[in-house]
Amino acid sequence: MNGPVRRLLAAGAIAALAATAVPGAADAHGRHDLGRQTLAANDGWAAYDGGTTGGADADRDHVYTVDTWAELKAAVQGDEPKIVKVEGDIDAWTDAEGNALTCEDWNDPGYTWEQYLAAYDPEVWGWNAPSGPVEEARVRSYNAYREHVLLRIGANTTIVGSGRASVTHGAFFIGNVDNVIVRNLGVHNAYDCFPAWEGDAWDGEFDNFEVSGATHVWLDHLTVTDGTTHDYEAPVIWGKRVEHLDGGIDIVRASDLVTVSWNHIRNHDKTMLIGNTDSDRYAEDDKLRVTIHHNWFENAGQRAPRLRWGQNHVYNNYYTYREASGYPYHYSIGAGRHSQIYAENNAWDLEGLPPAVALYNWGGDAMHIEGSLFNGRRVDLLAAWNEANPDAPMADTVTELPVLHGKVHATRLVPVLVPLWAGAGKLR
Template sequence: MVESADNLVLNNFTLKNSHTRNNVDSNQAETIYFNSSHRLIANNMNFISEQDTLLLKGYSWFYNTLVAGNVDFIWGYATAALFEESEIRTIGDSKYGSDVTSPGGYVLQARVQNADDPGFVFLNSDFTHGPGPLGTTVEAGSTYIARSGGNSSYYDNITLVNNTFGEHIAAVGWAYNGINGQPQPNPDPATANAGWREYGSMDSQGNALDLSARAGGYLLSETEVADYSTRASVFAGYNDGAGWEPQPLDAPVIIEEVTDKGFAGHNFDITGGAGGMVVTVDTGAKLTAALEEASNANTPVTIYVDGVITDANNDGSGRSIEIKDMDNVSIIGVADRGEFDGIGISIRRANNIIIQNLKIHHVLTGGKDAISIEGDDDGSTTSHIWIDHNELYSTLDVDKDFYDGLIDSKSGAKNITISYNYLHDHWKASLHGHTDDESSSNDRDRLITFHHNRFENIESRLPLFRFGYGHLYNNYYNNISSTGMNSRMGAELQIENNVFENTQNPIVSFYSAEIGYWNTSGNLFGSGVTWTTPSGSDVAAGPDATPTSSYEVPYTYTLDETSIVKSKVINHAGIGKIDQSDLDIPAIEDDNGGENGGGSNEGTDVTLPYSEDFSAADEDTFFSAAYKSLPDDSSMPLHNVTGGGSGIVVIAGQITLTSARFTIGDTLPETDTTDSDTTGRGVFDLSRPYKVLVDIVSVSDPDGDNNFQIYVDNNTSSSGKSWLGGSSKFYATLINELTIGTLEVEGPVASENSFIQLRTESGGTVTLDNFRIEYID
């Protein structure tokens, strides 16, 4: 219980009430009772119980947060409680027993004290379902969004705006006036200002829901929903109308050392290049030279990458970077700056190898694999390979065979661990064993561990596994369109505590001359999971995922509960997530043998007039220092994403922003500007009158209420968070009211060290070309 606290901030941890519901005891079991008329912020949190998970009063903001329970698990007397971009998960009710299906109960019960208080508001969130503590699942169509407390002295004020709902939610939505014996809500009927209200609801795939069967609620119009569409509007009444607009918090940097080395570290101390030569490189040629030097000297080598490796700055041969016929190698990215653009890594006849903290994408060199691992047909092995904390991707906007795999292995490659990687936007992700006809035992003895990886927007092969043994645990799958894990040719996979969302066929044995097997336990098949009917000899594990093998791995490891897997993986998988503070990383040697400190003083000329034609090959190039850099540090990019990066596309000399924002010339993009700043921290001299010009190519805003905005010396979405105050946002116009052609806007006089930010609000899209900043003479 929290009494009378104000501005309580909870960030990036889990509160769980482990009480298990039964038919004997009283089952009220909150994770938090906020008994205060003041403010609570829950950012990137998990609240897990079975009943009454959250009991709220006052003003609360839940952002990017999981709330799980099964009966009235969000309830109370809130003046205004906003749940934004969060997951509201109904779990199976333990009182019905273990491993059975139970009714879903009710998500909400509001007891709002004043008719005009916002009450409980849900914005851009997902209502999902999953198993309870005993494995109990939720029946389809059995969960109601809310029921009333049946008391005319308080109000059932709940508003739903642009949320998705899983199949567990009943078509009627609300438990209205007699449904399951529930009482009449207050008010009845609901109005635009009080009661149960709804706008823009979707199914779990993002398709608009047919709300004709809803009973007891009010469907808001586009005009009416404006009062519930932003933090500022929901919390406008705080402090006698002074208002409150809380902002998202960065997840704290919690360094979690990866101790589970899986098969790579089984009966082996995997050290990579430790104890040998150490060098930092920024080109492919320097990287190749360092590998050759270490190989010739037969010494371990650690190579730090601080820059963008390309085929062009290697030797232009179209070959991948080769770790071949050598052992004891580490290739590690520095911070988030180690990148392989269009070129991959080939590991062949090599042992004790670490590949860590690298972004590798759009690979067309060699066999077109981002990372290829193989032994040889002569019995040579490649073993004890650790692929950790990398980001690997291409695009789905090409034919499925345009690129090959992201992490593939074959021909005697074994004892491999693939951990904390982010694989996304690709067709065929991870193949292990390249043919059903492998006859050599060397080709069949593969041992591979996958743990804590994030797989998203991928068609298949996650992994495709022929022969051998695998261990897949605590991975997160989302938007997998064909198949996830595919066990083939007698392979046996131990599959534990993975989380699947919006995934077709999570675990199968498809397209194989002989089926493969699985020992499954504890996996969470969440919203949007579907199973197709197998054809011929194909086998799908679902929907019950019954084990077909008893295989268990021979090493020890730590298994996370599925309730925290999604948030843990999203927060820790990928690049820039490991602690390098205790590493002695040498400076880059220039071509003449001297150190350049990781960046030169020859950056982009930002003297006005300044222009940008968006001629980068793609958005990744556009946001790289290789394309344009800060004028005094060529290692730092001039352009930086500040929000909604997945909604930014650069192609054909134009940039498209959808629910996104980016800065031009901010020297501290990772630090939010504030109203306590004393001046700008950019690279443009905007200390005398100037104007911004940009060509509007196309616009789209289905909602009709989102703006295109231009800021100076402000990298947030809040106009007041700048030394310039509210004047930092000097242009804001409804997207649908923009005129195709050149937009010209005069900006407020700023400082000699200023920067610009462009933004489209949530749901809106604008395509731009030919951005300019010019003085007004």
């Protein structure tokens, strides 16, 4: 049997496996309805302590189909069980009648971008954080904009996309609530129209997803991107590049029991921050427990994830990078203060880069990582990091081991399985 035929048969076998390999969903009512599906009983930390059901128990009066931003914002309110089905491509930069908006539509009368640059140019203002009337007007503009683009999701909610549905310019906020599912949806370009100059750098505020103080959250089969915005192309002003984008999926402020599965996170810099400060303010015991599996991180510059304080099970993820994307690559998995990362059977395909770049020590002292495939070869990534960074070594021992998880696939299957199934539009 020649080589090409053998490879085709192998690919076909893997594809057949993929057709039955996607874990996670249990149909709560015996029907093939994405809105009624709940997280499987073993699928990561979100399955722990009662599981994650979202709005599966919603009555008929709390099942909504939406195709505008105004409808979506209204549908996700409240804590009663509800299912929200998103159709088509929704743009948050639209008014209640669906008319297109631009950043300037939220400008306070005392603010324009040009006024801001003139007022706080360091040649005029010095290297200080802005204050005074123009900064106050920027804050008012920002607050009005935030109120419009922030999607505040209530407890016991399931949001599902129909086909390849998507949301652009909206920022999904899952804050201080329990039991939320978001699946099968593209979420793009959570753009900050009003970035702040902090005296030494620009700061953009919005994440595609922010999970803040929330519990039992399942984010599954999402496509998360910068859309048409690329921060690396933004102008450099006062020696620093302007930032309009922040996190892709950030899980912060003692959030807990989260599963992030089968997502395609593409062309983004600050990808997934778990634990947002080194301060022990959010360092309660048994918090920030997150399972991250079968995600495709494509041209993800950093934080995939970066963890502080919590416990992460990171398995069967696929990391790819091409220099032609324009996005700078920094690292993939970062261990921060008091972090417990258990990483297994992940694969990297990083064009022209050495194995040591896959990890980073942000003040963590340990990371368990096994079964890694790097540019087609089995590599001990922790040993590669320690050899390249003798002043910041990490041990191989962690005290907290994974509690719940689905099938951990052989690493050689990851580069085929994950691109086949990760992202929006793959569920029916």
